Amino acid sequence: MVGLDLVESKLEPTRAVYSQEIPAGEPWIHPLRKGQYFRIVDLHGNQAVDTLFYNEHDYSDRYSAQDTIQQQGNIYLTTGTKLMSTGGTVLLTIVADTCGRHDTLGGACATESNMVRYALEKRHMHACRNSFMKAVIEWDHGMSKRDIVSNINFFMNVPVTREGKLTFEDGISEPGKYVEMRAEIDVLVLISNCPQLNNPCNAYNPTPVQVLIWNVPET
Amino acid sequence: MEENSVFWEETIQPGAAWSHVLKRGTALRLVDLEGGANVGAIFYNFDCPVERYNMPDTLKAQHIARLTKGFVLYSDMGRILCSIVEDKVGWHDPIGGTSNAKLVKARYGSSRYQEQRNDYHKNGRDSFLIEMGKWGLGPRDLTANVNFFTRVDVAEDGSVSFGPDNSKAGDFVELRAEMNILVILNTCPHPLDPNPRYEPKPVRLSVRRAPVPGADDPCRVSRAENGRGFTLTERYFL
Numbered sequence: 001m002v003g004l005d006l007v008e009s010k011l012e013p014t015r016a017v018y019s020q021e022i023p024a025g026e027p028w029i030h031p032l033r034k035g036q037y038f039r040i041v042d043l044h045g046n047q048a049v050d051t052l053f054y055n056e057h058d059y060s061d062r063y064s065a066q067d068t069i070q071q072q073g074n075i076y077l078t079t080g081t082k083l084m085s086t087g088g089t090v091l092l093t094i095v096a097d098t099c100g101r102h103d104t105l106g107g108a109c110a111t112e113s114n115m116v117r118y119a120l121e122k123r124h125m126h127a128c129r130n131s132f133m134k135a136v137i138e139w140d141h142g143m144s145k146r147d148i149v150s151n152i153n154f155f156m157n158v159p160v161t162r163e164g165k166l167t168f169e170d171g172i173s174e175p176g177k178y179v180e181m182r183a184e185i186d187v188l189v190l191i192s193n194c195p196q197l198n199n200p201c202n203a204y205n206p207t208p209v210q211v212l213i214w215n216v217p218e219t
Numbered sequence: 220m221e222e223n224s225v226f227w228e229e230t231i232q233p234g235a236a237w238s239h240v241l242k243r244g245t246a247l248r249l250v251d252l253e254g255g256a257n258v259g260a261i262f263y264n265f266d267c268p269v270e271r272y273n274m275p276d277t278l279k280a281q282h283i284a285r286l287t288k289g290f291v292l293y294s295d296m297g298r299i300l301c302s303i304v305e306d307k308v309g310w311h312d313p314i315g316g317t318s319n320a321k322l323v324k325a326r327y328g329s330s331r332y333q334e335q336r337n338d339y340h341k342n343g344r345d346s347f348l349i350e351m352g353k354w355g356l357g358p359r360d361l362t363a364n365v366n367f368f369t370r371v372d373v374a375e376d377g378s379v380s381f382g383p384d385n386s387k388a389g390d391f392v393e394l395r396a397e398m399n400i401l402v403i404l405n406t407c408p409h410p411l412d413p414n415p416r417y418e419p420k421p422v423r424l425s426v427r428r429a430p431v432p433g434a435d436d437p438c439r440v441s442r443a444e445n446g447r448g449f450t451l452t453e454r455y456f457l
Contacts, residue, residue, distance in 0.1 A: 059359075060357070060358040060359045061358070064316070064363075065274070065314075065316075065363060066274075066314065066315065066316025066317070066363050066364070067316055067319075069314060069315070069316065069379060070315060070316045070379075070410050070411065073378055073379055073380075073411075074376070074377045074378045074379060075314065075373055075377045075379060076376075076377035086344070086358065086361055087319075087358075088319050088321050088322075101377075105274070105275060105278055105279075105284065105314065106275055106278075106279055107273070107274070107275020107276060107278075107279065108275070110276070110295065110297070112295070112296045112297030112298075112451070113273075113276045113279075113280065113293070113295075113297055115297050115447060115451060116276070116280050116293065116297045116444050116447050116448045116451065117279065117280055117444055119447075120447060120450070120451075129295075144269075145269055145295075146269055146359040146360055147359060149362055149363070150273070150274050150275050150362070150363050159375075159377075160284040160373035160377075161284075161373075162372070162373075162374075162375075164283060164284045164285030164310065164372075164373075165282055165283060165284065166278050166279060166282050166283055166284045167282065168279075
């Protein structure tokens with residue numbers, strides 16, 4: 001896409017201290033220490049990776065879409081974006097991005113919102129909010145639905161028109177595209193690798209993604 | 220608005236906060252008295268506040284990044300908290316968020332009650348949290364807010380900008396409660412407002428009786444998604 005500033009990382013996957021593939025429809029919850037680098041790889045292209053971040057020492061201080069938009073004056077996330085919390089904390093900074101644009105407004109699918117958006121009988125279908133709920137229950141640190149706020153959709157393209165319409169455009173990601181962040185404080189990452197089958201955001205074929213963590217940047 | 224259906228009216232002073240449980244079957248009208256007002260707002264299902272206004276669900280169900288007459292505000296549970304049944308403004312902001320103490324101090328300078336009494340500078344985040352605390356809600360319950368009377372434009376490259384002169388003196392918006400909703404409001408300046416001076420505006424509000432929407436209600440029939448949203452909301456009360 002014209003005008004996107006694509007920045008590659010120098011970090012070698014073989015030097016990562018952690019690497020995990022997340023199948024479609026699965027959650028992933030994991031802490032990051034301050035200074036660690038965190039990469040999400042869109043292995044097969046155009047997969048929605050619904051992601052939330054929390055201050056590891058105070059889960060009420062969490063990623064805020066509106067504070068992030070306000071701080072950078074832009075609705076899209078890419079290299080240089082500081083991911084802000086409700087308390088005004090910089091949680092992470094995006095340091096590399098080979099996709100070029102990520103969504104702040106579309107949020108997560110839920111069984112309830114699927115009923116509104118598609119049909120009442122869609123309630124049984126797997127959805128990101130259920131994955132988020134399962135992950136925070138199993139994490140067993142007292143988190144609940146109160147902690148599940150408007151999330152980032154990595155690799156999704158959701159533009160807003162001059163007339164104030166929200167549109168869901170064809171993806172701009174491809175197999176192997178990635179986004180990489182540096183943790184500016186100790187954070188907790190919560191991901192739902194999106195299982196949505198009701199719209200073309202994943203080309204009706206949700207696929208696995210990979211997450212990697214490095215302790216220090218390589219030069 | 221029929222005069223005899225109004226229960227009461229009051230003014231929210233500049234930079235002040237307000238909260239109320241707006242019952243199903245009533246409506247809240249907000250009037251921008253001087254022009255250029257901003258009303259930050261968050262909504263909860265009062266019967267079960269873990270159900271609350273959800274920005275992405277509101278935007279993607281209706282394919283919008285602005286609010287006006289005919290649109291509705293969704294909870295995270297697929298139900299409609301309130302509907303916008305009247306609007307003279309045409310654009311209300313669902314994405315710009317609210318100010319915090321750091322932003323207000325950086326933009327307008329230091330300000331304390333000790334010197335300025337009730338004109339001291341308030342910020343949106345603290346105003347929300349103080350008012351929410353009165354109902355037993357805290358930071359974990361803080362969620363994306365709406366800004367009535369303010370327009371935020373998004374350019375092709377995604378950059379956001381404050382739309383000047385969006386709301387005129389006398390402009391109003393009216394919200395019909397579709398559930399019993401806890402409404403948390405404040406009149407702090409919008410975080411993207413370029414005005415270098417702290418000049419919040421007052422807003423007149425009134426609460427009136429409003430019949431529950433019929434089968435041909437404009438908000439219900441505006442799109443199929445909203446029809447299903449009203450169905451799910453009505454089932455909650457059966």
